[in-house]
Amino acid sequence: xxxxxxxxxxxxxxxxxxxxxxxxxxxxxxxxxxxxxxxxxxxxxxxxxxxxxxxxxxxxxxxxxxxxxxxxxxxxxxxxxxxxxxxxxxxxxxxxxxxxxxxxxxxxxxxxxx
Numbered sequence: 001x002x003x004x005x006x007x008x009x010x011x012x013x014x015x016x017x018x019x020x021x022x023x024x025x026x027x028x029x030x031x032x033x034x035x036x037x038x039x040x041x042x043x044x045x046x047x048x049x050x051x052x053x054x055x056x057x058x059x060x061x062x063x064x065x066x067x068x069x070x071x072x073x074x075x076x077x078x079x080x081x082x083x084x085x086x087x088x089x090x091x092x093x094x095x096x097x098x099x100x101x102x103x104x105x106x107x108x109x110x111x112x113x114x
Contacts (some may be wrong), residue, residue, distance in 0.1 A: 008093045009093070011093045012092050012093040015090065015091065015092060015093070016090065016092075019088045019089075019090055020044045020045075020088070021041075021042050021043055021044045021045075021087075021088050021090075022043060022044070022045050023043045023045065023046065024084075024086075025084075025086045025087060025088060026041040026042055026043050026050055026084060026087055026088070027041070027042045027043075027044060027087070027088045027089075027090045028040070028041055028042075028075075028087045028088065028089050028090060028107070028114070029042055029090040029092065030090070030091060030092065030094070030100060030103060031092065032094050032099055032100060035064070036054060036055050036056055037054070037055055037064070037067065037068050037071055037099055037103065038052070038053065038054040038055075038056075038071070039052075039053050039054075039071050039072065039075050039103065040052045040053075041075065041078070041079060041082075041084070041087070050078075050082060050084075051075050051078040051079065051082070053071050053072075053074045053075040053078070054071065055067040055068070055070065055071050058070060058071075064099055065098060065099050065102045066102075068099040068100075068102040068103040068106070069102050069103065069105075069106040071103060072103045072106035072107050072110070073106060073110065076106075076107065076110040076112065079110075079112065080110075084112075085111065085112060085113065086112065086113045086114065087107070087112055087113075087114045088114060089104060089107075089114045
């Protein structure tokens with residue numbers, strides 16, 4: 001493997017070793033590719049995904065950062081239906097910047113705590 005990939009996997013393992021989600025406080029895991037972003041609410045104790053939203057099916061003409069906010073508004077509706085008000089934020093190997101930050105800020109606007 002290239003050193004860049006090794007560093008990325010090491011960073012992901014470091015972040016993931018410190019956080020875990022429960023049914024009352026699920027883990028918000030995000031994945032950001034070059035053109036899309038996905039978000040999942042995960043209960044690690046039961047090994048279940050509670051909610052999944054991606055911008056793949058969104059037909060809106062918007063920037064990637066605006067789509068990240070819209071992804072969160074969709075998953076926030078599901079979180080409110082499940083009566084979830086606190087989450088654990090799992091950014092994976094991505095730095096807290098750009099689309100990742102936009103998604104987190106949108107989560108805070110919807111009233112979630114992490």
